[in-house]
Amino acid sequence: MSAPAAKVSKKELNSNHDGADETSEKEQQEAIEHIDEVQNEIDRLNEQASEEILKVEQKYNKLRQPFFQKRSELIAKIPNFWVTTFVNHPQVSALLGEEDEEALHYLTRVEVTEFEDIKSGYRIDFYFDENPYFENKVLSKEFHLNESGDPSSKSTEIKWKSGKDLTKRSSQTQNKASRKRQHEEPESFFTWFTDHSDAGADELGEVIKDDIWPNPLQYYLVPDMDDEEGEGEEDDYDDEEEEGLEDIDEEGDEDEGEEDEDDDEGEEGEEDEGEDD
Structure with a gap:
């Protein structure tokens, strides 16, 4: 098998790792310096943008003035x-x-x-x-x-x-x-x-x-x-009143139904008495 030949000693690993660290630190430092340069360019552009935005704001502030004046005249009414x-x-x-x-x-x-x-x-x-x-x-x-x-x-x-x-x-x-x-x-x-x-x-x-x-x-x-809250309360009150009336109507219908049943039973009793006679 060729696997043993591919093994690397800990010493060699550490040596390679140290070399990689040295290289990466140097690269990182260079990267940081470049980032700083790029950031300075970004900051310079941001300053230019601020100046341009300020000019635009100044321009449109003047353009808005007649409309603010007209609005104030209307508000006064x-x-x-x-x-x-x-x-x-x-x-x-x-x-x-x-x-x-x-x-x-x-x-x-x-x-x-x-x-x-x-x-x-x-x-x-x-x-x-x-x-x-x-x-x-x-x-x-x-x-x-x-x-x-x-x-x-x-x-x-x-x-x-x-x-x-x-x-x-x-x-x-x-x-x-x-x-x-x-x-x-x-x-x-x-x-x-x-x-x-x-x-x-x-x-x-x-x-x-x-x-x-x-x-x-x-x-x-x-x-x-x-x-709005007052209107809502009134609506709730109206709904409760309607529900109350519906309950009363339903109770009335039930009472009428019971009375009709009593009347039917009375009529049947009278018919039975007639047949007995």
Whole structure:
């Protein structure tokens, strides 16, 4: 048999294996260097793509402006459009207390404006009718990103009317609510204008800019779930009533059937008596 001649000693195996390891390590190092070079090319292309995408965004931002303006004019014809939109939005509604909703009934227009270069930030403007809460006609909040990438924000100072500062009253309302309903009311929506603690992760600003502003109508038209639930309960009640009536009818039919049987038995008894006579 030729099998024994094909055997290789452990020493030879180890020697070959070590040589393979040395070769593979060298190849791996070369591969890593090449990967790094290729990655640099990918990064360079990504930067070029970002610049091109930015130019396209700037172009279409300008093209969208007339349509945003037309939409705002049409929205102005619908009373309480914006407060309804905010109340119907799951994330924004979680930030609204009862008095916030009352104040937002005076909100007539919302505008989101990205800065011309887009990458440096945006501004959100809220336009209000004369109202019992504050003197401002417009409340704004701006978000900035400087050249080094550091975020910051600034906003309009709200000129509250006497005794109407919702940001101060929210804590009192919260305490009362927690005693009554065992859960906390949200802080006032208007505290958002004074909160600049984390401009780089401003959740409400991002929701308004990226979710609500592109298509507010989808949230304005969200059906009222309470009404739907109420209708469902009425339908269930009607079904129960109908079932109850059917049961009564069936019972009535059974009683009539029993009466007919009793009548038949009575007639048969009378006939038997006649035959006996």
